[in-house]
Amino acid sequence: MKKVKERLAPFHITILIFMIQTGVVIFSLPRLLAQNFGYNGWLAIVIFTCISTFNIFLISLVHRLGKGISIFDILENSLPKFVAYTIYFVMISIWSMLGCIVAKQYVIVFQMIAFPTTHPMFFKALVDIIAYLLITKGIYNISKAATSFFWIVIWMVLLLTFFIHDFEWGNLTPYLFKGSTSFLKGGLDCYTAFLGYEIALLLIPFAENHKKFIKAVHIGNLITAITYLLVCFVCFGFFSFGQLTRLKYPLLDLLSFIKLPFIERLENLLYGFFLFTMLITIVMYCWSAIETLQRILPKVKANWLTVFVLGTTFLIAWIPDVIGKVEKWLQFLGYAEACVAFGLPTLILIILRIRKGH
């Protein structure tokens, strides 16, 4: 009996996109919106959703014009090897480091709130081991795990109902985007919360249903947008604007207010639940880096490439040692990834256009 040919069903692509997008930025997103978009900054999420939807539209053009062919094949067939490999190198560096720094920020926040005396790299090593186990299982098993993780975390949206009583409509104010704003640079910082959908470019050859592929990516992006919108809306209504601009991680503070008869200060436990979304973000960025690296080194086993990528990034992750530096690294990597998200499909579209012209 042949093993059942597994392909990524549209539902799994939706979940995967949502899980990649939901990363560490969600903890600070309400603050970033308040700082950069002023009063009612949560509405800026609608603008970001439109931008990400446009970006997905570019990916859909790549998918349609490329007829479901892998982007690596398109690049390698059209560009000189040297140029293609240079692009690959940039992509590998950005993706692997992004995965690594997301992990580092997650563990460093956990270390701050629960284990102040333990070195964060110890936790990072453990997260990397789990990531290794998942990456080596391949994209189909990653998607299976992502779906299970999704059901473990999505219920947390219901926790927002705890704040209905304490929600102050007055905190929302009648002003829109007023205050000290920074639309461009701050907007870019906020937009990094949406990044992750661009990995869909690499999922094209694995899709089960090419007709529904892009729809699935759009739905994934929409679920992320709705989740962000709900979280930020509640944060803007629960905290005053002044509080929101000063809180480091408003979402964690929000969760700390949840009280049950036999348990309270749940933020610690709920932060643990975010490990699942974080893990998929880390795994998928590293998987993308390894897939790209495999094009340069096709003869090397994927397991060894995984060890190499995770090992190298682990060593680099020692450099940013405090949360401020980690956030700075994440910010710059976010900018670079935003460039990849728009640049890569644009480049491929140009190539496909030129090829079509020829």
Added chain:
Amino acid sequence: MSIFQRIFFSRTKKENELFLPLPCVELTNDRATFPTLQHTLDNFINCCDFVHRTLPEINVDLVYFGHLLGNDEFMRDIATPFANIQANEVGQLLQRSQYHQILDSKSLIKGILDGEVAIFHKENVYLINAYKPDSRTVQQSETESVITGPHDSFLETAAINLSLIRRRVKSSHLKVLKLEVGEVTKSDVYILYIDGIVNMEYVNELVKRIKSIEIDAVHDGNMLVQYIDDCPNSLFPLFPASERTDSAVSRLVAGRVLAILDGSPSVISAPASFFEFFSSPDDYYQRWALGTATRALRFIAFLVTVTFTSLYVSVTTYHYEMIPETLLLTITESRSRVPFPPIYEALLMEIMIELLREAGARLPTKIGQTIGIVGGIVIGQAAVQAGFTSNILIIAVASSAIASFVIPSYIMSASIRLIRFGLIILAGTLGNLGLMMGIALIIIHLSGLTSLNTSYLTPISPMNFKDWRDVFVRAPFWALKERPSQSRSPNLIRNKMKK
């Protein structure tokens, strides 16, 4: 003769081999393997249970294992006919269809071992089936008891197990194949499926796997599973083994393949998903709302047994802020006399519970109950008073242990109990993050598992919402129109069998 031929083309036409394709008697002129009485007796030398009867007046020799035969069968087909005939009538008698002429020694030896009587007459050898060994009567299963529904369960005799299934599935579509495992024991394995409902790829795959087993003996269905499942190193059972007839039949009708090992009351079914281990046949014998509530209770029990003790350890070791003030006073007071960190305390009590469970399972029922009382009440109370452990932990460990027994499958329940230890250690060393890491590891492991090459996490991944109606809830029967997607049945609709 190849293994395939041996399995599908039987040389002897036993009554219980009615499921096989037409028997094929292999005729050979090879005199070296031609069966002779002396050769047969030589083979069974030093077997004191081997019987050799000579009837010199009619020139007949009978050889057999007496304890494998049924008295009635022996009297009807052998003793009475041979007692009432003359020497010249023997040849005519042996022409009857129940006597099969054997032309090679190997088949003869196998036939005798299978409970047949060998009849030597002049130069010819015949076998007649009189197999009917003693077995216990059909009883209620001790490991899978139910309140409502059928109480009969499988036995160690494959023929009885087959009859229990045949009684429930009166259809010529129910097919049975016979295989053999164990180089020494030569145990029979029967593969059952319903033609037209099952996906034949599963049957072929299961047959292939069973045929590829190379071992001297397989003693039980649960042992057989470990030779044929997709990941023998996994803690989780990949094929459910049940002693309940209704459970086996429901799986058969759902498009699964069953395997019955002679000598084992555990009937295996394949493929299966992780969530299948949480359903019990009596879910269907209650009103659907009750069935759904019971199923939900089992999933809650699963969460409790996996996380409760580890969460206690995590919270009392690293995250005291999570305990409300009123409860904190009680816990602090309870823990104040305990000199160990919560992880040691929890591991100690969990091991104690496992000791009690194991002791209770090995001892006779009445003594087992005493052990439960001594262990549960006396030791538990004494441990608290001696300052070995806290009251709250006793509650956590006991709840966790009780919850583990709610899971209907004993093997799954045992696997989950073992996983709990890993989670306690992770929670004791890394707090809530460790607990989450442990859960992540379990899910990653489960994601990679397959059962007969299908996803073990069906219907979550691959996602199939329709299946949820019969996995996470027990929907009303009008809503259960389709067979599980995992069966990949060619006849997916349940209520359209009549053509």
